[in-house]
Amino acid sequence: MKSLQDSIRRIINHIDYIVGLQIRIFYVFTLIFSAIISYAFYSSPSMSLSLLPFFFFIYVALISALATEPVDELSKGTIQVYLATGLTRKEYYSAWLFGGVVFQTLVFLLIYSIPALIIDPSILVVPVRQYGLNVSLGQLLIICALQTIYYGTIGMTIGAFTKRRSLAVFAVFLLMVIIPFSIGLLASIFTPSLGEGIFKGITLICNQLLYVAISSYSMVGVFGMNPFLESVIVLVFFDIIFILLSYMFWREVEV
Amino acid sequence: MIVFDNVTKIYRSRAGSIYALRNASFKIPGGVAAGLLGPNGAGKTTSFKLILGFIKPTRGKVHVFGQDPVKEEHEVRSKIGYLPEKPIYPQVKVWSLLRHIAKLRNVASQDVYRIARLTGITRYLDFNIKSLSRGYIQRLGLAIALLGDPEILLLDEPTANLDPISRKEIISLIRDLMSELGVTVIIATHILPELQQVANYIVFIRKGQVVEYGDINTIVTRYRVTAIFRIRVSDPRRLASKLILFDKIKAVEIASDTLLVKATGEDVDEIQYFLREIVGDETKLELVSSELGELYEKLAGLN
Amino acid sequence: MMLRYLGMLIIMLSLVGIIAMAIAAVQKPELTIYTLNSPSTIASIASNIGGKTYFAIVSIDFKSILKNYGNPNLPYVFSLEVSGSPMSLNTPLEAKLLIIGTYMPVPHITGAVKPQVMNRFLTVAYSNIIYEVNIMPGIIIDLRISENKLTSYRYVYMVIIYVVDRNTLVRDLNVMPSQNLYRIGHVVDSALNGSWAANGILNSVMKNIDIYYINPLTFRFIGYIEVSRDAVLRTAAVAFLGLALIFIDYKRDPEAVKETFRWLVRRRSNR
Numbered sequence: 001m002k003s004l005q006d007s008i009r010r011i012i013n014h015i016d017y018i019v020g021l022q023i024r025i026f027y028v029f030t031l032i033f034s035a036i037i038s039y040a041f042y043s044s045p046s047m048s049l050s051l052l053p054f055f056f057f058i059y060v061a062l063i064s065a066l067a068t069e070p071v072d073e074l075s076k077g078t079i080q081v082y083l084a085t086g087l088t089r090k091e092y093y094s095a096w097l098f099g100g101v102v103f104q105t106l107v108f109l110l111i112y113s114i115p116a117l118i119i120d121p122s123i124l125v126v127p128v129r130q131y132g133l134n135v136s137l138g139q140l141l142i143i144c145a146l147q148t149i150y151y152g153t154i155g156m157t158i159g160a161f162t163k164r165r166s167l168a169v170f171a172v173f174l175l176m177v178i179i180p181f182s183i184g185l186l187a188s189i190f191t192p193s194l195g196e197g198i199f200k201g202i203t204l205i206c207n208q209l210l211y212v213a214i215s216s217y218s219m220v221g222v223f224g225m226n227p228f229l230e231s232v233i234v235l236v237f238f239d240i241i242f243i244l245l246s247y248m249f250w251r252e253v254e255v
Numbered sequence: 256m257i258v259f260d261n262v263t264k265i266y267r268s269r270a271g272s273i274y275a276l277r278n279a280s281f282k283i284p285g286g287v288a289a290g291l292l293g294p295n296g297a298g299k300t301t302s303f304k305l306i307l308g309f310i311k312p313t314r315g316k317v318h319v320f321g322q323d324p325v326k327e328e329h330e331v332r333s334k335i336g337y338l339p340e341k342p343i344y345p346q347v348k349v350w351s352l353l354r355h356i357a358k359l360r361n362v363a364s365q366d367v368y369r370i371a372r373l374t375g376i377t378r379y380l381d382f383n384i385k386s387l388s389r390g391y392i393q394r395l396g397l398a399i400a401l402l403g404d405p406e407i408l409l410l411d412e413p414t415a416n417l418d419p420i421s422r423k424e425i426i427s428l429i430r431d432l433m434s435e436l437g438v439t440v441i442i443a444t445h446i447l448p449e450l451q452q453v454a455n456y457i458v459f460i461r462k463g464q465v466v467e468y469g470d471i472n473t474i475v476t477r478y479r480v481t482a483i484f485r486i487r488v489s490d491p492r493r494l495a496s497k498l499i500l501f502d503k504i505k506a507v508e509i510a511s512d513t514l515l516v517k518a519t520g521e522d523v524d525e526i527q528y529f530l531r532e533i534v535g536d537e538t539k540l541e542l543v544s545s546e547l548g549e550l551y552e553k554l555a556g557l558n
Numbered sequence: 559m560m561l562r563y564l565g566m567l568i569i570m571l572s573l574v575g576i577i578a579m580a581i582a583a584v585q586k587p588e589l590t591i592y593t594l595n596s597p598s599t600i601a602s603i604a605s606n607i608g609g610k611t612y613f614a615i616v617s618i619d620f621k622s623i624l625k626n627y628g629n630p631n632l633p634y635v636f637s638l639e640v641s642g643s644p645m646s647l648n649t650p651l652e653a654k655l656l657i658i659g660t661y662m663p664v665p666h667i668t669g670a671v672k673p674q675v676m677n678r679f680l681t682v683a684y685s686n687i688i689y690e691v692n693i694m695p696g697i698i699i700d701l702r703i704s705e706n707k708l709t710s711y712r713y714v715y716m717v718i719i720y721v722v723d724r725n726t727l728v729r730d731l732n733v734m735p736s737q738n739l740y741r742i743g744h745v746v747d748s749a750l751n752g753s754w755a756a757n758g759i760l761n762s763v764m765k766n767i768d769i770y771y772i773n774p775l776t777f778r779f780i781g782y783i784e785v786s787r788d789a790v791l792r793t794a795a796v797a798f799l800g801l802a803l804i805f806i807d808y809k810r811d812p813e814a815v816k817e818t819f820r821w822l823v824r825r826r827s828n829r
Contacts, residue, residue, distance in 0.1 A: 006361070007329070012560075013358040016814065019560040021347065027567060034571050038578030076343045081352075081399065084307060085359040086333030103560060110564075110571060118575035118793045254310040351817075364813060 010087055014095035019103055022066055026107050029058060038115040041123060049137065052112070056144045057176075059108040060151045064172040066100045067152040070250075071159030071168055079255050093250035097243065101152035105145045112141055139228050146235035151176055153242035160249040256285040256407065256439060257306055259465075262315035264301050274463045275301040278315070281458050281468040283441060285406075288433050290454035291443040292551060297460040299443040300340060303409050306441075307332055319407070333360065336400030340411035340443075342392065349387070349395060350380040353402065360403035367402070373428065374398040375421075389416040397425065401432075408432070408440045414449055422449060429453050447547040451483070454547070459554045466554050472523060472542065480550040481505060482523045484516040484530055487539045494533070501529065562815050565803030572797040579789065 033055050040051065070092070073079040082092060116123040116137070124138035151172050159168030264276040276298045283289045291299045304310045305317045308324030308331055317324060324331040344352060353367045371377045374394045379387060387395065393416050400408055413429070414422040426449050432438045433453070444450050458468040467474055475482050488494050491514040495507045498514075503522045508515040518526040527542060534540050808815040 003329075009361075010359055013355070016560050017351075017355045017358075019563050020351075020818070021345065023563050027570070030567060031570055031574060035574045035578060038575050039581065041578075073345075077339065077341070078343050078345055080309065080337070080339055081342065081344060081356075082359070083309065083328075084332060084335070084337040084339075084400075085356050085403070086329045087359050088328040091329075099560065103564075106564065107567060110567060114568060114571040114796060115575050115578065117796055118572060118789060119579070120789075121792070252311075255304075354817075 007088070007091055011091045011095050011098070014082070014087060014091065015099035015103065018095060018099035022069075022100070022104075025062065026104055029062065030107055030111055033058075033111045034115055037112055038119065041115055041119045049140075052137075052140065052144065055108070055111060056148070059104070060148055060172070060176060063101055063104050063108075063148055063152045064155040064169055066104060067096070067155040068159040068165045068168040069100060070096045070156065071163060071165045074160075074253065074255060075163050075165070077255070083255060089253060089255075090247075090251050093247060096156070097153070097246075101149055101156070105148045105152070108148060109141055109145055112137065143228075143231055143235065146232065146239060149239045150235060150242060153239065153246050157242055157246040157249065160246055160253065256320065257283040257441075258316075258318040259302070259305070260316045260318070262305065262312045262317055264298070264305065264310065264463075265313045276305070276312075276460075277463040279460065279463065279465045280315075281465045283439070283456065283458065283468075285439050286433075286437055287456040287470075288429070288440045288442070288453045289456040289458060290450045290547070291441055291458050291460065292447075292450075292547070292554070293460035293466075294555060296462075298463045299460060300411060301463075302458075302460065303337070303411055303441075303443065306407075306409060307335060307337055333403070334406045335409060336403070336405035336407070337409045338393075338396045338400040338411060338413055340415070342396045344384045344392070344395070346383060346385045348380070349376060349382055349384055352384065352395075353380070353398060356399050356402050362403045370398045370401050373401065375424065390418060390421055393417055394421070394425075397428075404436065406439060408438055410440065410442045410444075412444050412446075413442060414444065414446055422446075426452055447551060451547045457547075457550075459551075461555060474550065476523050478550055478553050479519055480547075480553065481517050481519060482526070482542060484518070484526070485541045486514040486516065486530065486534055487512060488514060488534070497533065498530075501526075503529075560807075561803040562807040562818055565800040565805075565807065566818070568800030568803065569797050572793050572800065575793055575796070579793075 033051075036051065037055075070079065073082075079092065083089065087095075113124065124141075125136050154175060155168045155172045158171040159165055162168065259276075259279050259281050262276050262279045263274070266273045266275055279298070279302070291302060293299055301310070305312055306319055306324060308317075308319075308326075308328050311325050319331045320334060322331050350367070353371065354364060357364060357367050368377070371380055374397050376391060376394050376398055379391055379395075384392070384395065393413070397410075397413065400410070408429075410429070414425055417425060429440055429442075430453050433440055440453070442450055442454065455471050456469070457471055457474060459466045472482070474480075486494065489512065491509045491512065494514055495509055498504055498507050498516060503526055504516055504518050506517040508517075516526070516530065523542070527540075530540055804815060
């Protein structure tokens, strides 16, 4: 019991350290985005929703960069500095998972939730019904947050396997942008009606970005459950899979 | 305290397999200052990594404090201080890193100041690590290794990148730590004269194989390597004139209040007895080390 | 713990919220859309639903609205997708201004809108669902409608719905200068007493009202920023939450919290 408490203490201390190192960049982005959102809530609610995919993309990029930082520490040897103090590999991994991915995802959620809490909390629960969606902004944020964790852990896993950070970041980019974008393009080419709808200048990019942000939402609906619930279950499932995968590697990594 | 039992470590890569250690077996007891010697690529850093549990042995077993360092990561590493050969630190302030390490080691902030004073980096606590010179980075590494009062210190090239005065300071610091706190120190270095000042135990590795290990006196005797005694006396010149007459003494060097007496390894016991008789006070006599350079050459040349 | 970082961020975000509120409040005149002064193209109606007075204006003079509104991108425009199928608004916030484009005129009489039309407008506004839109053969499909697109329609109807107090002067709404001596209550009363249409609308609307959406509607006006006491209280609560998080962290590790704040106020040294 004592050793578990000690272990948790060390994890928390390392999370604290990691967050302290990286928080500045997140502060800057969060404050800027939140200011835009606050203003949008007052002046143009639909804009606040349209901006979600863009903010989501930037955060996933930031979080993937952060989640692959331990890979960088591994290849450079900085990890030895921490592990030599008695921090175990599992503790090191847990600290990065929580400090690098989960905590920053929480920060991402604040962009929308704090202005909404201040301006009008009902913004978060009222159905959005835009772009063919039928979820509330709050639900959409939960989906995005679960996806952020998913991409972050993918970055951690691939980085751990390859020991190359750039490859990990590329893998996230591939999964998040390139593949969905190409599928969307192909689909629009081969499905004339869809193509007609999609190929309208800037709307193409908007649709694609949004499609990616809500891709898990769009993909489900096959189990006959509430689509939101289904997408949450699917995302949580994949989050757990990738957390386990990256954990399996990190607990035995040679440094 | 540290036991390597038939340890083999193979690094596998696309280019092929490299044997970093091959059936290496040795022991390092507690309280010694051990020198880990061997040419470049002999497997010294790999041995350190195995002791720390950073890597797993391909075959064989490593025990530190009677525990497996890979399985009992925290228990083992929390009692070891490690100074890597080429440490790469995060780009934060010296203070932030030391304080974080102290937290991980469950050490109070006051200890950070104590260690910083000890290693001479107090002035630089507020500096970013990237702005430190290599010498000070080495001191920082030493400070990190010393935080939490470890029972074993693993120092990989501790005096590299240091100026002569700093080297002296570090060596005397290591000596103090050993004598005052009973810390077991294991040093991997190529700078033999310095190692000579502190080491009383050696492990010699060559091409991944342990050539020799044990108490320095025993090895010195076995290989007939010149032994060095240090005698603290008020009038070293007078004593030197006496000693020079003894035919088994090879050389006598006079420092301000000490006398260094060199003798062939096989005569160590006899000379030690003889010197004890002459000096009278046993506390003033010390078998410092031996000509490690000579020993190194002999061991490296073995087939 | 890392709670102080979260706490600091929450406090900073509440400050951002306050600033945004202030900016929006200052910008209020710019966003005013009450200046529809082309009586011939405006129809208005007031009704009393569930004790609240609703005042609606329907106009085909969209250009003056756009001009006054001053935003060619029309962020408030919402889409009606398919004729006859259920359709919703983005959020209740946007339920206040509807722009419906059509190639055919929606039947109306100057000064009063046909009850069926008004009924549907109100239904859209209050329940967020249109059940029948088949009176409009032309349907706007785009997510947003550009000004050019609007002009391609033969008629564009703009509906603005206010939720007002019975004692509010019509003049305060600044919609119909000629009626500025009337209180909304008068308009409602006359509408209810003098027109079968109003009763019909009322009944029909009440059937379709989703109680959930009524409350949020009460406080919101397009472009109208109400720095209500509630918003101030919520801001204070959020800031307090941030402080509480910092305090929890301070209890655990005072030195780290002090260090963090030192880091915030001190310039980065490049020594």
